Each structure stands twice: as structure tokens, then as C-alpha cells.
Amino acid sequence: MTDDVRGVGDGRRAVPKRDPDDTIIATRRELERRQSGAARTPLRSRHDRRIARARDVRRALGLTALSVLLPGLGLLWTKRRMIGLLLIGITLIGGISLAIIVSSGGLVHGAAQLLTHKGLVMLLLFTIMGGLLWIGGIVLTALTTTDRRWPHQTRWMHAVFATLMCLVVAAPAAYAARDVIITRNAFDQIFTKRYTNDPDAATPKGGSNPWKNIPRVNLLLVGSDAGADRYSQRPDSMMVASIDTKTGDTVLVSVPRNMGHAPFPASSPLHKLYPGGLVALPGQTDAAAGLMESVWAVGIANKNLYPKDDPSPGLSATRDAITGITGLKIDYTAVIDMSGFEQLVNAMGGVWVNVKADPGQWLDPQKGIPIGGVIQNGQVVPGSITGYIKLGYQKLDGREALWYSRSRVASSDDQRMRRQRCMLNDLISQANPFQMVQKFPSIMQVAAKNIRIDINQDDLPAFATLADQMKHGNIRTVDISNSRSNANPDFAQIHRWIQQAIARKHTKKKAPAPGQTTSATSSPSTPSSSTTTNPISDTADSC
Known part of the structure; x- marks a missing residue:
């Protein structure tokens, strides 16, 4: 190696001149070092990579499913753990608040509080916001657990699974919101303002014993x-x-x-x-x-x-x-x-009644209660009776219940x-x-009209x-x-x-x-x- 002495006379620093053979030797040593390191930690086989990927996919699916059970639950085992804790906390606070409202003053009294004007508004907001929060937790869990290095088919499968889980939550939330809206619309028609000038009118008070001073x-x-x-x-x-x-x-x-x-x-x-x-x-x-x-x-x-x-x-x-x-x-x-009574009984699934002949019934008492019937000049018009409600303990549908309550052609x-x-x-x-909850929409629609x-x-x-x-x-x-x-x-x-x-x-x-x-x-x-x-x-x- 020789030194380059350019610039020595004019006071500049001497720069050593690099020999090309030295560069070649250094490159060879680096290659040997890398090759020796690779020998100590060999790359995983394709089979091992598949097993690892399958494990990651199962974990992602499992955590996404956990967020269906409770909003944000699956995030607790990811890097977004704090967000998961926040979602769970909001859910618990909302659930506890709702439970306190429902249980205050007894279950029936508390549940009815949700049917007041303010209660229905709160219930609608709770249903909509709760559903969105729940779906958000599922989507965030799916995004967090997805690995971009997965094959396209695997990422597509995880997205479809997350979508199905969102539907599992969205469907009941949508039905609940629909029922709340139906109830609000029906109640606006059913309940009318009471007209009274009586200062002593029996008006219940608040609290767990609203009829305390009203016998x-x-x-x-x-x-x-x-x-x-x-x-x-x-x-x-x-x-x-x-x-x-x-x-x-x-x-x-x-x-x-x-x-x-x-x-x-x-x-x-x-x-x-x-x-x-x-x-x-x-x-x-x-x-x-x-x-x-x-x-x-x-x-x-x-x-x-x-x-x-x-x-x-x-x-x-x-x-x-x-x-x-x-x-x-x-x-x-x-x-x-x-006529609305008939529809209401049908919506409730019928009513069990012990049908007995009327005391003093003068027309075919052994057949039961007549359906229909028209009397002219003291006589039953032939053909006007279209049937009979048979005697005995039985379940009546709306039409039978209506005629059981209205028939007087034979008594x-x-x-x-x-x-x-x-x-x-x-x-x-x-x-x-x-049963009323199961048939709630139809009952509300009938009640609103009648x-x-x-x-x-x-x-x-x-x-x-x-x-x-x-x-x-x-x-x-x-x-x-x-x-x-x-x-x-x-x-x-x-x-x-x-x-x-x-x-x-x-x-x-x-x-x-x-x-x-x-x-x-x-x-x-x-x-x-x-x-x-x-x-x-x-x-x-x-x-």
C-alpha cells in the first residue's frame, strides 16, 4: 500500500490510497461470515411455516369470537388491550345501569319504566349505541389480529368470519330497535290525555309504592x-x-x-x-x-x-x-x-276458557255457545247461526273468544x-x-288501532x-x-x-x-x- 501525498505541499491532509485487493478480501470475509451465521440458524421449512400460520389464524378467529361474547374482550390479548378494557368498562357500566333501572321497585315496575316516554328514548339510544359499540369491537379485533403476510385466501376467510360475527350482533340489535320504535308509535296512539277537573283524581306518585295514599x-x-x-x-x-x-x-x-x-x-x-x-x-x-x-x-x-x-x-x-x-x-x-279484540287474542296466541252452557239457554244448550245468529220477531233467522263453541275447557282463538263474549241469541x-x-x-x-314478548310487534300493532x-x-x-x-x-x-x-x-x-x-x-x-x-x-x-x-x-x- 502506498500513500497518496497529494496536497502535502499546499498544507492539505494526506489521504491514503485504497488497494483494490483489500476490498475484494473484505467482501469475501463478509460473505463467509454471513454463510457461517446462516449455517448456525437455518430457515424454517414450508411445513413449519404453515403450522405457524394456522396457529395465528386460529388465534385471530378465537379472539374475534371473544369480542362477540363481550364488546372488546378479544382485544385484551392484543396490542390494543387498553381499548378492549375501555369497551368492556363502557359495556359493564351500561349493563349495570340498565339492571338497576329494571330492578328498582320490583321487576315488573322497573321494566315498565322503560316503557315511559323517557324510558323508550333511552332504550332506543341504548340499543343503537350498544349495537354499534359491539360491532366496532368485533371489527377492531379482526383488524388487529389480521397478518398482512397471510395469503389472500386466508385474509378473505378471516374477513368473512368477522362479517358473520357482526351480523350475529347486528340482527338482534336491529330487531330490538324496531320493537322500541313500534312501541313508541303504538303508545302515541293508545295513551290519550285524561280529561278531568277533579283535583282529587287518583293519580299515582313516584317511588316503589306509587299507590301508597290511593286505596x-x-x-x-x-x-x-x-x-x-x-x-x-x-x-x-x-x-x-x-x-x-x-x-x-x-x-x-x-x-x-x-x-x-x-x-x-x-x-x-x-x-x-x-x-x-x-x-x-x-x-x-x-x-x-x-x-x-x-x-x-x-x-x-x-x-x-x-x-x-x-x-x-x-x-x-x-x-x-x-x-x-x-x-x-x-x-x-x-x-x-x-273486532280488534279478536285480533288481540289471536296475537296473544289464544285464551283457555272453560265453556259452559248458559243457565236458562233455550237453544241447543248441549251444543255450546252459538256463533252468529239474528233474531227477528222473536225467532232466530234460519242459517244465521254459523257454528257453536263446544262445551269444555279449551283454547279459543280470537273469533271464538269474541263470540263467547258477545253471543246472546240463545240466552x-x-x-x-x-x-x-x-x-x-x-x-x-x-x-x-x-309469550307477550315473542308476539310483541303484532300485539302492539293491533293495540294501536283498537x-x-x-x-x-x-x-x-x-x-x-x-x-x-x-x-x-x-x-x-x-x-x-x-x-x-x-x-x-x-x-x-x-x-x-x-x-x-x-x-x-x-x-x-x-x-x-x-x-x-x-x-x-x-x-x-x-x-x-x-x-x-x-x-x-x-x-x-x-x-
Whole structure:
């Protein structure tokens, strides 16, 4: 090697000149070093690489599946562990909050809190945000566990698996959101504003005991043969349910359509017009004039006597007349279209009823309850009866349940009202929340078209608690109808009978055995179909 002495004379530093042979030698040594190192750590075979890749794929699939069980759970074993912990924390906080709401004040009361205006909004947001959060956790887990070095087919398979897992979560979330929206729309139509000027109206309070200072709630049930919003039609049936808020004991009073002289309380606008009770006015030729079935039409005809903000003078007139007949102040009303009742029973999956021939049934009592039937000049029109509901304990569909409740071609209005009370008793005792959830959308759609209730939607938790209490209470009937007394009833006596029924002591109910009728579990009493014998009976005994 020789030194390059360029620039020595002018003061520049001497630069050594590199020999080409030295560069060749260095390159050879580097190659030998690399070759010797490769010999010590040989490359894995293709089989080993396949095994390692299969292990990584199984791990990725497993972690993605874990994020289906709980949002972000699969991320705990990846580099995004903190994000996984955050998603799990949000999920637990939301779940615990929802559980606290549902369990507060009892399961039924708490669940009903989700059906209030605010509850449904919260439930909708919870469903949508929860679903998106869950899907986000699955997608993030899949992206984090995917190896870009995988073959195209493997990465495609992992993406398809993650998509399927997202659908597993998205489908129920979408159904839940749909049900919430259906419920909101239905409730907007079902629940109407209660019209009352009574400062002492029975209004539940908040808390776990909303009926603490309200001993009884009186609910008027009106069955209409028209839509629930067609108030010009005469009611097909009228029934009062007086409910003890502590025991759940309920007194049912059916008011006959042909009852005359219905008294109006002094607070009613119709009291001045009919001070001695409802009667047919001069010039009225309608056969129903002066009878209870005409009260609705009377209220509409005299709507100028009612406040301008009264949404339904016909309903208000009926409520006032019922108060005069029973002596019970009506707190709430429910108007149900009878054709909608048929659809509602079908949506609920039917109702079990112990079908018995009516006492005094004059037409083929051994065949059961007639379906259809038209009477002209005291005779049944041939061919108008299209069938019979057979006797015995059986499940009725909507059409059969409707005719069981309405048929009177072979018996009297009294017996028809008895069957209506039996139907209500069976529906209350057989209500199954789990079956209702399964058929929820169809039930809500039918209810929205055919039911109007003047209950504040935000009071639903209180009424849900009351309904649950009714299932454990005694249901008793006061029979105020009599063919000899409907034309000129003794209303003072009717008031006494109802108060006697209310004063009866609560008796513990036993759950019926499978296939056993509800009448076998009720306390003994003497059934009656006339107020001349024993007007008070346990409802199930006459069913």
C-alpha cells in the first residue's frame, strides 16, 4: 500500500490510497461470515411455516369470537388491550345501569319504566349505541389480529368470519330497535290525555309504592263495535273494575245496555237536563232512547253543555252515568274495539276458557255457545247461526273468544255479561310476559288501532305494578242486572251490594295445576245469575 501525498505541499491532509485487493478480501470475509451465521440458524421449512400460520389464524378467529361474547374482550390479548378494557368498562357500566333501572321497585315496575316516554328514548339510544359499540369491537379485533403476510385466501376467510360475527350482533340489535320504535308509535296512539277537573283524581306518585295514599282505582272498560276513535257509536259492553291497590282484589260490575233511568251526578252537565235520571224525551222514537246504550249518543248530542276542551263528551257522559249507577267515581277509562279484540287474542296466541252452557239457554244448550245468529220477531233467522263453541275447557282463538263474549241469541244480556267477566278473568290470570314478548310487534300493532286508554304513559310503572298485584288478588262479581229491575233499578241497593263486595276480606289464591280450570282454585261461593239471590260471587265460580 502506498500513500497518496497529494496536497502535502499546499498544507492539505494526506489521504491514503485504497488497494483494490483489500476490498475484494473484505467482501469475501463478509460473505463467509454471513454463510457461517446462516449455517448456525437455518430457515424454517414450508411445513413449519404453515403450522405457524394456522396457529395465528386460529388465534385471530378465537379472539374475534371473544369480542362477540363481550364488546372488546378479544382485544385484551392484543396490542390494543387498553381499548378492549375501555369497551368492556363502557359495556359493564351500561349493563349495570340498565339492571338497576329494571330492578328498582320490583321487576315488573322497573321494566315498565322503560316503557315511559323517557324510558323508550333511552332504550332506543341504548340499543343503537350498544349495537354499534359491539360491532366496532368485533371489527377492531379482526383488524388487529389480521397478518398482512397471510395469503389472500386466508385474509378473505378471516374477513368473512368477522362479517358473520357482526351480523350475529347486528340482527338482534336491529330487531330490538324496531320493537322500541313500534312501541313508541303504538303508545302515541293508545295513551290519550285524561280529561278531568277533579283535583282529587287518583293519580299515582313516584317511588316503589306509587299507590301508597290511593286505596282503590276504578277503571271503566268500554267495548265498542266501532273503532276506538269512532265515539258516535253506541258501546257494546260496559264494565267497571274496582281494584284494591294493596291486595289486588278486584270487583267487577257489568252495566246492562238496557238499564234505564241512569242517574247523573250533580257535577255532570247532563244532570240539569235529566235530574231524575236518563229517560226518553218527547219525540224520541229510538228503541234505545232512555237506556244506557244511548248515553254516549246523548253526550254527543249535547256537547255544547260540556267544556270546549273535552275531547269526547260521549265518553264523559257514559262515565258520569256509570258513576251514578255504581256509586264509584271512575278514575280511568279504556275503550276497546270488539273486532280488534279478536285480533288481540289471536296475537296473544289464544285464551283457555272453560265453556259452559248458559243457565236458562233455550237453544241447543248441549251444543255450546252459538256463533252468529239474528233474531227477528222473536225467532232466530234460519242459517244465521254459523257454528257453536263446544262445551269444555279449551283454547279459543280470537273469533271464538269474541263470540263467547258477545253471543246472546240463545240466552240473555245477563249471561253475555257473565261470559264477558269470565273472559276478563281468564285473560288476567293467563297473561304470560314471555309469550307477550315473542308476539310483541303484532300485539302492539293491533293495540294501536283498537285501544284507547286515558292513562298517562309515564304512569305505566305504577299500573304495571297494579296489574301484577291483580294476578294475586281475588276477582269478584256484583250482578246488578235483572230482567225485572233493569227498567227501574234500585240504585241505592246496587251501591250497597258493591260496597259489600269491596269490603270482603282477601283470601289467598292457589295457582291452578296444568290443565285445571281457574274455577277449581277459587274460594267457594254461591254463583248466581240474578240479583234476587246472591248478587256477589267469585267470578271464577260462574265460569
